[in-house]
Each structure stands twice: as C-alpha cells, then as structure tokens.
Amino acid sequence: MNTPVQPDGTLSPTLGPEQPEQPEQPMVRFAGVTKRYGELTVLDGLDLDVQEGEKVAIIGPSGSGKSTLLRALMTLEEIDEGVIEVDGEPLTHMPDASGRLVRANTRHLRRVRGNVGMVFQSFNLFPHMSVRQNVMEAPVQVLGLAKSEARERAEELLAMVGLEDKLEHFPAQLSGGQQQRVAIARALAMRPKVMLFDEVTSALDPELCGEVLNVIRRLGEAHNLTMLMVTHQMGFAREFADRVCFFHQGRIHEQGTPDELFNQPREDRTREFLSAVNEAS
Ligand SMILES: Nc1ncnc2c1ncn2[C@@H]1O[C@H](COP(=O)(O)OP(=O)(O)OP(=O)(O)O)[C@@H](O)[C@H]1O
Ligand SMILES: [Mg+2]
Numbered sequence: 001m002n003t004p005v006q007p008d009g010t011l012s013p014t015l016g017p018e019q020p021e022q023p024e025q026p027m028v029r030f031a032g033v034t035k036r037y038g039e040l041t042v043l044d045g046l047d048l049d050v051q052e053g054e055k056v057a058i059i060g061p062s063g064s065g066k067s068t069l070l071r072a073l074m075t076l077e078e079i080d081e082g083v084i085e086v087d088g089e090p091l092t093h094m095p096d097a098s099g100r101l102v103r104a105n106t107r108h109l110r111r112v113r114g115n116v117g118m119v120f121q122s123f124n125l126f127p128h129m130s131v132r133q134n135v136m137e138a139p140v141q142v143l144g145l146a147k148s149e150a151r152e153r154a155e156e157l158l159a160m161v162g163l164e165d166k167l168e169h170f171p172a173q174l175s176g177g178q179q180q181r182v183a184i185a186r187a188l189a190m191r192p193k194v195m196l197f198d199e200v201t202s203a204l205d206p207e208l209c210g211e212v213l214n215v216i217r218r219l220g221e222a223h224n225l226t227m228l229m230v231t232h233q234m235g236f237a238r239e240f241a242d243r244v245c246f247f248h249q250g251r252i253h254e255q256g257t258p259d260e261l262f263n264q265p266r267e268d269r270t271r272e273f274l275s276a277v278n279e280a281s
Contacts, residue, residue, distance in 0.1 A: 025088050027052040027226040028073065028194055033082035035068055035250075042068045044250035045082070052193075053224040057237035057258075060247030061273060066230040069247075070196045073228075074118050075109055086115050087193060114142075117187035118196040121203050123179040125171040125186070131158065132167040135186045143190065150189070157185040161215045177208030181215055188219075195219070197229040209233070216240070234277055238262055246270045 026049035035043040042065045050056050058066050071077045073084060075091060084091040093101040094108040104112070125134050135154035139145040145153070158164055161181035171179050180200055187195060197216065201209040213236050220227060220240060231237050237244055238258040245255040246267075254267045265271045 026050055027087055029085040031083045033079050035079050042250050050226055052226055055220050055227045055242050057241035057244045058230045064247040065250040066247050067198050070198050075113050086112050115193045117190055117192035119183050119187050119200050121199045123183045127171050131169050131182050134182055135189050139189050153189055157188050161185050176204045177211045180212045184215055194226045199230055
C-alpha cells in the first residue's frame with residue numbers, strides 16, 4: 001500500500017485507505033510500515049489492524065521481524081516509512097496548528113506510548129527493589145500516582161498473578177516464572193490498553209511456562225485488553241488467539257483464525273514453517 005508520507009517528510013491527514021469491512025477504529029494500526037537496518041529490510045510495508053480486545057498471536061521464523069514489530073509499537077525502534085496508530089492517534093506524528101501531521105514531540109510520544117505495555121523474554125526487573133517496589137515504581141515516577149494508591153494497585157495486581165506472598169522478596173529470590181509474573185504485573189500497573197508479549201516463556205524451564213501462560217490466559221479472559229503476542233508455542237497460540245499472523249520476511253505472509261492457520265494453511269511457506277515446528281517439538 002502507498003504510505004501517506006509527503007515529499008516534505010510530513011504525512012497527509014488521510015492515514016491509509018478506508019476499510020469498509022472493519023468499520024470500528026482499530027486499537028492498533030500499522031499502515032505501510034517499513035524498517036531497515038542498513039541494507040536489510042526488516043519490516044517491509046507492513047499493514048496490520050488490531051481491534052480493541054482482540055488477541056493476536058504472531059508466529060514465524062527467526063529474523064522475520066516479529067520483535068521489531070513489537071519494539072516499533074513501544075517506540076523502541078524508529079520506523080523508516082509508514083504510520084503506526086494507537087487508539088486512533090499516530091504514534092510518531094501529531095497534528096500541527098494547521099492540522100498537518102508532523103513529527104511528534106516527546107510529550108505526544110510519551111502519552112500515546114503510555115497506552116502500550118510490554119513484557120520481554122528477559123524479565124528486566126529492578127534487582128535492588130522488592131517485588132512490590134518494582135510494580136509501584138513507574139506509576140509513582142511516571143504517572144505521579146500517590147504512593148498509597150500505587151501500593152494498593154501493586155498489591156492487587158500481584159495477587160492477580162498469584163504472588164501476594166512475595167511482596168517483600170527481591171527478584172533474585174524468585175523463580176523465573178515468578179519473575180516473569182512480576183514483570184506482567186508491572187506492565188499492567190500502568191493501565192495500558194494494549195499489551196505486548198515477546199516470547200515471554202522462552203527463557204523458562206517448561207514446567208514454569210504453564211504458570212505464566214495461565215496468568216496471560218486469565219488476563220485475556222478478564223479484561224478487554226488488546227494483546228499482541230509473539231510466541232513459539234503453537235499450542236498456546238491456538239488456544240489463546242482470535243487471530244494468528246504468520247510472519248515471513250517482514251510481512252504478514254498469511255493470517256487467519258487458529259483453525260484456519262494451523263489446520264488449513266494456504267501458503268507453502270506457512271506449511272513448511274508449521275511442519276518444521278512440529279518436528280522440533
Ligand atoms: N539493532 C539491530 N541492528 C541490525 N540488525 C538488527 C537489529 N535488530 C534486529 N536486527 C535484524 O533484524 C531482523 C529481524 O529481527 P527481529 O528481532 O525482529 O526478528 P524476530 O522475528 O523477532 O526473530 P526471533 O524469532 O529470532 O526472535 C534480524 O535479521 C535481525 O538480525
Ligand atoms: Mg524476536
């Protein structure tokens with residue numbers, strides 16, 4: 001699709017074509033998103049709309065751009081072309097006084113990005129803080145929440161992920177699965193509308209994966225959170241996702257319901273990937 005970038009580097013106010021089959025405004029929109037590292041094109045004119053509350057699993061070979069997609073949505077990577085919107089607002093652009101879209105300033109970026117939370121493969125907890133402090137930190141420092149309120153929120157979320165008895169522990173005193181659940185509670189403490197999970201169980205022993213996936217499953221059921229999950233666990237993707245996107249060479253090569261994608265893949269490349277994954281597991 002054509003990107004709406006104008007020759008002077010600004011964006012035209014119309015962000016991509018109308019999509020009559022999906023009249024709702026998507027919670028997340030990638031339109032013509034391209035990301036390059038030197039000669040290497042990692043995202044190649046990617047289009048993806050995710051509706052509010054939708055659970056999307058992203059699968060695909062190593063190096064196909066899955067993490068880059070999530071990192072771009074977290075503004076951890078700058079994109080070269082196209083537009084990313086969150087809840088109807090362009091992430092990296094904002095309207096100027098005359099209504100034209102120009103590069104976003106830091107304030108705009110922070111505000112729009114505040115709708116998005118991410119959990120990584122490595123848990124990235126603050127090692128010198130207790131579990132409770134880890135979850136309280138950003139709401140106090142970034143949102144300016146009163147400590148008492150942040151504490152209440154932290155304890156509620158830690159109970160939800162089954163760690164109410166670990167509030168005073170430090171990360172090093174927890175198992176990997178427990179640390180990952182703290183990381184999930186910490187991301188949720190910012191009350192995001194969109195949650196991103198990037199292979200959150202890959203660093204865990206198989207017996208610890210289940211507890212983390214259970215938390216994610218419960219989250220999906222209890223909240224109208226929009227979720228994008230990169231995963232190598234086809235079983236979980238099948239059960240959790242409303243839609244599965246197969247990534248290949250920086251594009252969505254094929255997508256569909258779990259049944260369509262796993263049971264009746266149309267593309268050769270998807271079939272090859274799925275049979276390689278099945279053999280490996
Ligand atoms: N900072 C960087 N500089 C240069 N190349 C990069 C950088 N980050 C990622 N890449 C390259 O971009 C491509 C896509 O990376 P990405 O991490 O998005 O893949 P992925 O689909 O998440 O793979 P995996 O399943 O192994 O996690 C890879 O070829 C990778 O080497
Ligand atoms: Mg990755």
